[in-house]
Amino acid sequence: MANEFEGMKIAILATHGVEQSELTEPKKHLEAAGAETCIVSPEKQIKAWQHTKWGRKFKVDEPLETAQADTFDALVLPGGVMNPDYLRWNPKAVQFVGDFVASQKPIAAICHGPWTLIEADAVRGHRLTSWPSLRTDLTNAGAKWVDEEVVDDDGLVTSRKPDDLPAFNRKMIEVFAARRARLHSAP
Numbered sequence: 001m002a003n004e005f006e007g008m009k010i011a012i013l014a015t016h017g018v019e020q021s022e023l024t025e026p027k028k029h030l031e032a033a034g035a036e037t038c039i040v041s042p043e044k045q046i047k048a049w050q051h052t053k054w055g056r057k058f059k060v061d062e063p064l065e066t067a068q069a070d071t072f073d074a075l076v077l078p079g080g081v082m083n084p085d086y087l088r089w090n091p092k093a094v095q096f097v098g099d100f101v102a103s104q105k106p107i108a109a110i111c112h113g114p115w116t117l118i119e120a121d122a123v124r125g126h127r128l129t130s131w132p133s134l135r136t137d138l139t140n141a142g143a144k145w146v147d148e149e150v151v152d153d154d155g156l157v158t159s160r161k162p163d164d165l166p167a168f169n170r171k172m173i174e175v176f177a178a179r180r181a182r183l184h185s186a187p
Contacts, residue, residue, distance in 0.1 A: 017082025
C-alpha cells in the first residue's frame with residue numbers, strides 16, 4: 001500500500017478536544033499509503049481527548065486562517081465532542097469544509113465530525129452515519145441517518161465511533177484512491 005497516495009495532500013481539520021484515536025489512526029493509514037497529511041486548526045497546537053481524559057498534544061501543520069481547500073486532495077473530520085462543536089462555530093472552519101464540498105473532493109468524517117458538515121450544509125440528501133446522538137441533528141439537516149459501521153455516499157465517508165476505525169480507515173483509503181484514479185484518468 002505504500003506510495004499508493006504519493007503526491008496527495010490530505011487536510012485533517014481539528015482543534016482542542018479531538019478524539020485522539022480518530023486523529024492518529026486515519027493519519028497513520030494515509031501516511032502509510034504515501035499521502036502527506038496536514039493538521040489544519042485555528043490553534044497553533046491542539047490537545048486531544050483520549051476516551052475520558054486529556055491525551056497528547058499535536059503540533060498544527062497549517063493555520064486554518066491561511067489554509068485553502070484547493071491545495072488539498074481530500075479532507076478528514078475526526079470527532080470527539082468538543083472538537084467539532086468548536087469548529088462548527090468557527091466561520092472559517094465552516095467555509096473550509098464548504099470549499100471541499102463545492103469542489104466535490106472526498107471527505108471522511110467520524111463520530112461527532114459530521115456536526116461541521118451540517119454547518120457547511122453538506123449533508124442534505126446524503127446517507128450517512130455518526131455517533132448516535134447526532135441522529136436528530138443530521139436528520140433535521142436533511143440527511144438519511146443509518147446505524148452502520150461505515151457508510152460511503154458519493155465520496156462522503158462516515159463512521160460512528162472509535163471502534164469503527166478499522167472499517168472507516170479501509171473505506172476512506174478506498175474512496176480517496178478511487179478519487180485519485182478518476183483524476184489521473186481524466187483527459
